[in-house]
Amino acid sequence: MKRLSLFIILPFFTIAGAFAQTGAWEFFGSESVAAAMTLDGNYGTGFSSKTSLGMEYTPDTGPGFRAEGSVSWGYGIASPEAMAFDAGLAEIPAVDTLPPGFDLHRKTALDQAYAKFSYSVLDAKIGLIPVSWGSGYVFNPVARTTRPIFPGSEDETMEGRLGAIASIAFPHAISLEAYALAEPRLRSPVPSIGEIDPGKEPFGARLLTRSDSIDLSLSILRSLMSADTEPEWRAGMDASGFLGAFTLYTEIAVRLPSKYDSGNSRFDLATDVDACAGFSYLISFIETTLRAEAAWLGDGSEDVAAYDRLGIIAGNRTTLGKAYLFGMTEKAVDDRWKAGIGVLLNIFDASAAWIAEASWSPMSSLELMITATYFSGSGSSEFGGTMMTGLDTVWDPFIPAISLSTKASF
Amino acid sequence: MxxxxxxxxxxxxxxxxxxxxxxxxxxxxxxxxxxxxxxxFADERGQAIARRIDQLEATTSSRMRFEMSIHPADGGERRVFVIDSYERANGDSLASFAEPRTIRGLRILSSGNNSWVFFPSTGRIRKIAGSSRSGSVQGVGGDFSYEDLGAGTWANDFDFDLTGETDETWVLSGKAKNADTVYDAILMTVSKKLERPMRIAFSSVKEGGFWKELTFSDYRDYSGRLRASVMEMRNTKTGSRTMVRLLEAAFDIRLEDRLFDPTRFDK
Incomplete structure (x- = not known):
């Protein structure tokens, strides 16, 4: 597998430089600001902004290019760092110990930056590439290249990872696609000689078909949570199709035995399978969409006492439970007004995360939005519970809040 | 004998x-x-006229850029979309949005009764059910549905009767051949001189009868092909209207197969 990873990546860098370039650049971006207030009785307030910029080069022949990046700012409750300091999860650093120009309010991110090209039946991307596999709407068991994302909170721009992805097209809308990445799901800001091991780096391959009746892909995945952990192999499948007016989909990733397993490690359906299935339905005469999804997450827990809340802090996970139900409905009017409400229910502890959104777009590319989040559940449950971090500090990752935001795209 | x-x-x-x-x-x-x-005879003439229109509009392929402006019923600010459209003779079509910036790069591939939508920033592709194709295009709205943006031929999609005739026009009444299509029936007014539709009214049982009306005007020559440079879809129930202006068009050109391949149109 070491050789395979290298063989996939290296030729792309060579080919990329060999094409002539003609075409035009396009630039695009957005600016958004948001003000938020908690509804937990403390009425904490926050402000955030995000400036996103992107560029794309699409020539008639030869390699194209695409990049998207952003600078975001967070103050008050909109700053994850401030919330972590307040909860006692981290010590507040002395200002004079920070590097010059460093500001914890600010985050810069280059989410995607890749060259892309097609040659005969081959399509390829190299660089900081997004790998968007899976059919699920809020859960994606086969998407194992980036940090875990809280269900439904996927950003507009998918975070990329350094590497290459290539696909070969066959007749009848069948393709074989594979990626090899140089980065684990959780990035480390500190480089080290041993952080690259071709035998552990993320790798995936899938056979994909999109036909009239069904879209289906079968995949094999090797994921790596962080450089100092062992890789995990999974077999994946995802499919989507129709039943009457319903769009149905399912996605499953089954952990495979590997040499990294301990001696007594046996396949266990309850812990080695991540799966989701759902549907969407458009009530056409009122232009209202209904969605529902059920998910089983093998590494979650049925027992509230066994919840791995530290895993959320470490970034290894975003949910604690084993089984979830998601439901939402959204309605658009003339694409100027939109409103929706959704709920994510932890089936075993009966706690729930609720979100309601309404937006108004008074003109093209300008959107005003109000969002409210609410969490229900017992004191030990996932969405209702907290974690003591000290004698007088508590970490509560799910605080009800309301926010007003504006976004302009250009 | x-x-x-x-x-x-x-x-x-x-x-x-x-x-x-x-x-x-x-x-x-x-x-x-x-x-x-x-x-x-009228039945045969109706179908023959529809076939003639299909024949005149038939191309092996086309690449068009058009501007779509949506005029809300309540007089709100109009929204403008610029779309690059690619079509080939078998009815497959690809629409790629250039404006507005919020959905720049979004692509819709239509093939048969299926559509796939590609979202460029997330890289995700979603399959759209045939029944959802009656809905207005996601992120675009207006009075055109996914089905309207897709390709097709009149004579294949509808059974036409010639139900009216004047010195200048024919009126064709069409009934959908496929129960899965968005419109159950259409009423098409055809210019005898141009042999092209001038007005089409769309009906569906779900909507309680005729509810959308498409008018064609300002027919122009685009690289040897006569096309309406202005089309207007009006929703007679809500009062909203969407106008399409053809900015550029090229026909019978070579288009790469990958544009219409569901596994490659996003690449």
Whole structure:
């Protein structure tokens, strides 16, 4: 597998430089600001902004290019760092110990930056590439290249990872696609000689078909949570199709035995399978969409006492439970007004995360939005519970809040 | 010998029939025959006109850039979309949005009764159910549905009758051949001079009858092909309207297969 990873990546860098370039650049971006207030009785307030910029080069022949990046700012409750300091999860650093120009309010991110090209039946991307596999709407068991994302909170721009992805097209809308990445799901800001091991780096391959009746892909995945952990192999499948007016989909990733397993490690359906299935339905005469999804997450827990809340802090996970139900409905009017409400229910502890959104777009590319989040559940449950971090500090990752935001795209 | 025998037997049958009928019945049957023949002829003419339009509009491929402006019913600010469209003779089509910036790069591939939508920033592709194709295009809205943006031929999609005629126009009434299509019936007014549709009214049982109306105007020559440079879809129930202006068009050009391949159109 070491050789395979290298063989996939290296030729792309060579080919990329060999094409002539003609075409035009396009630039695009957005600016958004948001003000938020908690509804937990403390009425904490926050402000955030995000400036996103992107560029794309699409020539008639030869390699194209695409990049998207952003600078975001967070103050008050909109700053994850401030919330972590307040909860006692981290010590507040002395200002004079920070590097010059460093500001914890600010985050810069280059989410995607890749060259892309097609040659005969081959399509390829190299660089900081997004790998968007899976059919699920809020859960994606086969998407194992980036940090875990809280269900439904996927950003507009998918975070990329350094590497290459290539696909070969066959007749009848069948393709074989594979990626090899140089980065684990959780990035480390500190480089080290041993952080690259071709035998552990993320790798995936899938056979994909999109036909009239069904879209289906079968995949094999090797994921790596962080450089100092062992890789995990999974077999994946995802499919989507129709039943009457319903769009149905399912996605499953089954952990495979590997040499990294301990001696007594046996396949266990309850812990080695991540799966989701759902549907969407458009009530056409009122232009209202209904969605529902059920998910089983093998590494979650049925027992509230066994919840791995530290895993959320470490970034290894975003949910604690084993089984979830998601439901939402959204309605658009003339694409100027939109409103929706959704709920994510932890089936075993009966706690729930609720979100309601309404937006108004008074003109093209300008959107005003109000969002409210609410969490229900017992004191030990996932969405209702907290974690003591000290004698007088508590970490509560799910605080009800309301926010007003504006976004302009250009 | 065989033919002679058949003719003889027909004569015999006719004679028997005549003998059995009285004169008023004969007149009635004659009128019925004329009406039935005329109706049948009208049916054939209706379908023939539709086929003629399809024939004149048929191209092996096309690449078009058009501007779509949506005028809300309540007089709100109009929204403008710029779309690059690629089509080929088998009906497959690809629409790629250049404006507005919020959905720049979004692509919709239509093939048969299926559509796939590609979202460039997330890289995700979503399959759209046939029934959802009646809905307005995601992130775009307006009065055009996914099905409207997809390709197709009139004569293949509808059974047409010629139900009206003036010196300048034909009126065709079409019934959907496929129950899965968005519109159950259409009423098409065709210019005799141009042999092109001037107005189409769309009906569906779900919407309670005719509810959308598409008008074509300002026909122009685009690289040897006559096309309406302005099309307007009006929702007669809500009062909203969407206008499409054809900015550029090229026909019978070579388009790469990958544009219409569901596994490659996002690449």
């Amino acid at each position: 065989m033919n002679t025998k058949r003719i003889d037997s027909r004569k015999k049958l006719l004679c028997t029939t005549r003998c059995a009928l009285n004169v008023p019945r004969l007149v009635f049957l004659a009128v019925l025959l004329v009406v039935a023949t005329a109706a049948s």
